[in-house]
Structure formats: structure tokens, C-alpha cells
Amino acid sequence: MVATPIDIAQAATATTATLLKWQKSMEERATFRQKWINRAGRFKPHAIC
Numbered sequence: 534m535v536a537t538p539i540d541i542a543q544a545a546t547a548t549t550a551t552l553l554k555w556q557k558s559m560e561e562r563a564t565f566r567q568k569w570i571n572r573a574g575r576f577k578p579h580a581i582c
Contacts, residue, residue, distance in 0.1 A: 536544075
């Protein structure tokens with residue numbers, strides 16, 4: 534099978550879409566994790582000075 538320019542373009546588009554979905558997923562996970570870290574940080578017992 535010979536890859537036509539259309540085949541190559543479709544494959545590139547699919548790959549780009551997959552990478553963008555993966556990036557968005559990772560950003561959402563990082564944001565969620567950061568929110569929990571921030572929330573947990575509020576309840577840390579403070580050292581008595």
C-alpha cells in the first residue's frame with residue numbers, strides 16, 4: 534500500500550487530536566491535584582512559636 538498525501542494528512546490530524554486530548558487530560562489532572570494540595574495545606578497544624 535502506498536500512502537497518499539490524504540492518508541498522511543488524516544494520520545497527522547488524528548495524531549494531533551490524540552495528543553491534544555492527552556495534554557488536556559494531563560492539565561486537568563494537574564489542576565485537580567494542585568487544588569487538593571492547596572486545600573490540604575490549609576489544614577496543616579501550625580507550629581507553636
